[in-house]
Amino acid sequence: MIQVLRSVRVLDAGRGSDDATRIVDILVDGMKIGRIADHLDPPMGASVVDASRYLVTPGFVNAHGHLAMTILRGFADEVPLDAWLRNYMFPREALMNGDDVYYGALLALAEGIMSGTTTFADMYFFEDDVARAVDEAGVRANLSTGTASLDDERGRLEKSEEFVVRWNNKAGGRIKASFGPHAPYTTTPAFIRENFERARDLGVIVQIHLHETREEITGFTKAYGASPITYYAEQGFFDNSPRLLAAHCVHMTPRDTAILRDVRASIALNVRSNLKLGSGIPDYRLLLGSGVNLCVGTDGAASNDNVDMLEELRVLGLVMKGSTMDASGISNASLLAMATANGAGALGFDDVGTLSEGAAADLVFWDLEDESLCPGNNMVSHLIWSANSRAVDSVMVAGSWVMEHRQLVGIDLDKVRFEVARRARRLASG
Ligand SMILES: [Zn+2]
DSSP, rough: OOOEEEEEEEOGGGGTTTTTTEEEEEEEEEEEEEEEEEEOOTTOEEEEEEEEEEEEEOOOOEEEEOOGGGGTTTTTSSHHHIIIIIIIIIHHHOOOOOOHHHHHHHHHHHHHHHTTEEEEEEEEHHHHHHHHHHHHOOOEEEEEEEEEOHHHHHHHOOOOOOOHHTTTTTTTTTTEEEEEOOOGGSSOOOHHHHHHHHHHHHHHEEEESSSSHHHHHHHHHHHSSSSSHHHHHHTTOOOOOOOEEEEEEOOOHHHHHHHHTTOOOOEEEEEHEEEEEEOOOOOOOHHHTTTEEEOOOOOTEEEEESOOOHHHHHHEEEEEOEEEEEESSSHHHHHHHHHHHHHHTTTTOOOOSSSSSBBBBEEEEEEEESSOOOOSOOOOHHHHOOOOOOGGGEEEEEEEEEEEEEEEESOOHHHHHHHHHHHHHHHHOO
16 A cells, blocks of 8 residues: 655755755655655555654664553552562562453553553563554554563573474564563572573564662672673673663673674663662663664653653753763764664664655654644754644554554454553452
8 A cells, every 4th residue: 555645744854954844745655655755646546645744763662661560550669679669569470361451552552652652672471461462453563572581591491492492474564473581589690591592593682671670780780799690791692693682771881882882782771760769870871872763761650650752862961961070971863863763773673763755654744833842943952952842633553544533453452451550450459
């Protein structure tokens, strides 16, 4: 199917300034952007959409999260990571079933789509039910079974690998699968090594939480003599070009950072989760100057507490500027790239995250009549520093609409709200 999006406004940083926009026609050919030009004559049979009311951008890529945790939202607000996990999350997660995960994931996907996200990362359990939700919602995702190795290492590895084989490159290429060893403090180094080896064999990425709290590093160093990143590198886990997506990386030395740069790893920053759990604030000057591919994630909604990339990006930008006492250390265009193309690359979607010919047609249509985008004199600036997610009018993924004029196409939101509330009550009383 061929669609022509007529007279859309697009960002045009290629003209040398962040604030440039231009009006173009976009031809969507199947799942991809076929052509972008000042004017296009629609081919025979093409559907033509008057999109003159919209700013069109690539969809956001949420590079780290646990979608189903919307169902645990609000259960614990005033505790640090360790107590939050062990006293509040793990006991309730033990009571969850596949349908709880399915509806929790759908709620997160709905929130994400409605605030302009088209690609998601996930690490959780009952991951087949997350894949089912992603497929129905029509979005793109890289999914992993989150695994700890405290018991039955072999069985957990086998299950992770079976999931990867079952789901990688499925749903018309919208779903990729990966390995998800949870964190250094819930796994053994031997387990981490094996995850990397299997991921390398299958050509998929490894998602892992790394260097999230100071306690994680202190405890690991006491046991193994070095920080997790340094120890894994010394043990050769990162040899032979693994594809590593490290979430958090709040507490990093220049050496840790250089290791990640040298193995071409990506870091998913989760500023709001780190702030709320009291985990700390990264040395952004170090990270920004390191050459590591930086991207942005919301983390799970039980620690954040929503799945809104616009909010995440804004807080990230504010904390970067504030904590480095440098208003010019990060440009609007760089922030936007972290939330789009950088994240897509980290998740293995190489043709996602840019508005260019041949790229995936994953597009967000922002209503130019929304007051948060007025007066329109610098659209990148308005997006990052002012836009409200209600300005997201419509969203397209792989050339298909997943939301039209605020109506979700593949998700029955009333039913999802009802199911999540009912199931959250059950978990609260458990
Ligand atoms: Zn996480």
